Structure formats: C-alpha cells, structure tokens
Amino acid sequence: MSDIVLDKDKIPAHVAIILDGNGRWAKERHLPRVLGHRKGAFNIYEVTKAAQDLGIKYLTVFCFSTENWTRPDDEVKYIMTKPMRFFKRFRKDIVGGNGRIKILGRRDRLSKEFLAMVNDMEESTKDHTGITLSLCVDYGSRDEITTATKEIAKLVKDGKLDIDDINEQTISNHLFTKDYPELDLLIRTSGEERISNFLLWQLAYAELYFTKTYWPDFNKDELVKAIYSYQNRNRRFGGLKDDKNK
Numbered sequence: 001m002s003d004i005v006l007d008k009d010k011i012p013a014h015v016a017i018i019l020d021g022n023g024r025w026a027k028e029r030h031l032p033r034v035l036g037h038r039k040g041a042f043n044i045y046e047v048t049k050a051a052q053d054l055g056i057k058y059l060t061v062f063c064f065s066t067e068n069w070t071r072p073d074d075e076v077k078y079i080m081t082k083p084m085r086f087f088k089r090f091r092k093d094i095v096g097g098n099g100r101i102k103i104l105g106r107r108d109r110l111s112k113e114f115l116a117m118v119n120d121m122e123e124s125t126k127d128h129t130g131i132t133l134s135l136c137v138d139y140g141s142r143d144e145i146t147t148a149t150k151e152i153a154k155l156v157k158d159g160k161l162d163i164d165d166i167n168e169q170t171i172s173n174h175l176f177t178k179d180y181p182e183l184d185l186l187i188r189t190s191g192e193e194r195i196s197n198f199l200l201w202q203l204a205y206a207e208l209y210f211t212k213t214y215w216p217d218f219n220k221d222e223l224v225k226a227i228y229s230y231q232n233r234n235r236r237f238g239g240l241k242d243d244k245n246k
C-alpha cells in the first residue's frame with residue numbers, strides 16, 4: 001500500500017487508459033502472448049474496482065484498436081473472444097453489481113456473437129449508477145471523427161442543420177463519448193509515450209501520465225500515483241491561472 005494521500009475534492013471525473021505491455025509481460029515470463037492478454041483482461045476488472053473506490057465516475061480503456069486487426073489471427077481471435085466471455089461472467093459482479101459497461105468503437109466488423117454479448121452487457125447495466133466502464137474495441141479516433149463528420153454533413157445535406165450552427169459541441173455530440181464528462185487524465189502503461197489514435201478530440205485539455213509498468217501489473221497503488229501526479233499539476237486550460245488545479 002502506498003502512503004500517498006489524495007485530495008478527495010480533486011478526483012478526476014473521467015480517466016482513460018491505453019493499456020499496453022500485455023505481450024512483454026508474458027514474454028518476460030516465457031509465456032505465450034495470449035496469457036498476457038488474459039491477465040490484462042482480469043486486470044481491467046481489478047482496476048475498475050479501484051477506480052470506483054477512488055471516486056472516478058468514468059473509466060475508458062483502449063482494448064483493441066482499428067489497427068490491431070493486423071495482428072496474427074490467433075491473437076486477434078483470443079482478444080476478441082476470451083476476455084469478453086470473462087466480462088460476461090463477471091458482469092453482474094462488476095463493481096458491486098452497480099457499474100455501467102459501454103463498448104465504444106465500430107460495430108460493423110464485430111462478429112454476431114460478440115455483438116450480442118456487447119448489446120447484452122450494455123442493456124443489462126444501462127440504468128446502473130456506479131462507475132461507467134467503457135471498453136474501446138475496434139476503436140480509432142480518426143475513424144470516430146470521420147464518422148462524426150459524415151453524420152454532420154448528412155444533416156446539412158438534408159436541411160436539418162445550418163452550416164453556421166456547427167460548433168465544437170456539434171462535433172462532441174457526434175462522438176461515442178457524447179454524454180461523458182471532459183477527459184481529465186490519460187494514462188499509458190508499459191513505457192510507450194504515444195497516443196496511438198486514441199480519443200484525439202477528447203484529449204484537448206487532459207493531463208498525460210506515462211508509467212513503465214506493464215498493464216497486467218498496473219494496480220490501485222499505480223492508479224493512486226497517477227492521480228496524485230494529476231492533482232499536483234497546474235491545469236490552466238489555455239488561461240493564466242497560477243494556483244494549482246484551479
């Protein structure tokens with residue numbers, strides 16, 4: 001247990017994580033990569049519980065990108081089936097049975113079975129009032145923004161929206177995260193310091209935190225460290241405020 005004391009009044013409302021390092025975690029242990037993904041999936045469950053304990057309302061994790069389809073077939077198959085079964089099994093229990101689960105990303109390339117599972121998870125947790133856990137699957141931020149642009153263009157074409165009425169909110173309203181609070185903190189594990197096409201629009205004023213820890217080893221202490229770092233930054237949102245965290 002860490003001895004860090006967090007400021008309860010400055011808990012970020014929305015935290016996103018690029019979970020990375022499952023493969024390297026497995027390799028270091030001479031295990032197949034898929035076992036890293038297995039441990040990684042269990043860890044989403046653990047970290048979600050920790051996030052809920054700390055008072056985070058929205059946790060958004062990058063599980064599978066629009067580019068991850070290029071990985072070897074057996075790895076893609078594993079990621080797209082096994083961990084999801086795990087979630088289905090633990091759905092009722094997730095964060096005291098009161099967590100809401102959402103899947104963000106394209107839906108047209110998911111298997112029928114996977115889609116059914118997704119719909120079931122979303123439907124059965126939609127009225128829950130605990131933490132909202134969003135699993136980004138077949139998610140790419142450029143893809144998300146492109147789709148939003150097409151939707152907005154169609155509204156203009158159909159005479160339902162005046163071009164002069166398009167503003168930043170219009171675009172936000174067409175993203176998967178439309179009802180979510182602003183993103184406060186983005187964490188990436190495993191020592192990589194890239195955004196990798198994740199939440200590009202939503203990241204506008206988020207604080208970034210990178211840790212060398214591989215995702216399967218990331219835990220509550222690590223999350224507390226990330227939030228502590230966030231709480232000690234001077235968020236100015238483009239202004240000139242000097243006071244910490246104002």
Ligand code: IPE
Nearest residue numbers: 019020021022023024025063
């Ligand atoms: C993250 O772990 C999980 C996914 C992107 C699906 P990686 O599979 O990227 O692990 P490394 O980077 O090879 O260690």
Ligand code: MG
Nearest residue numbers: 020021022023
């Ligand atoms: Mg990786």
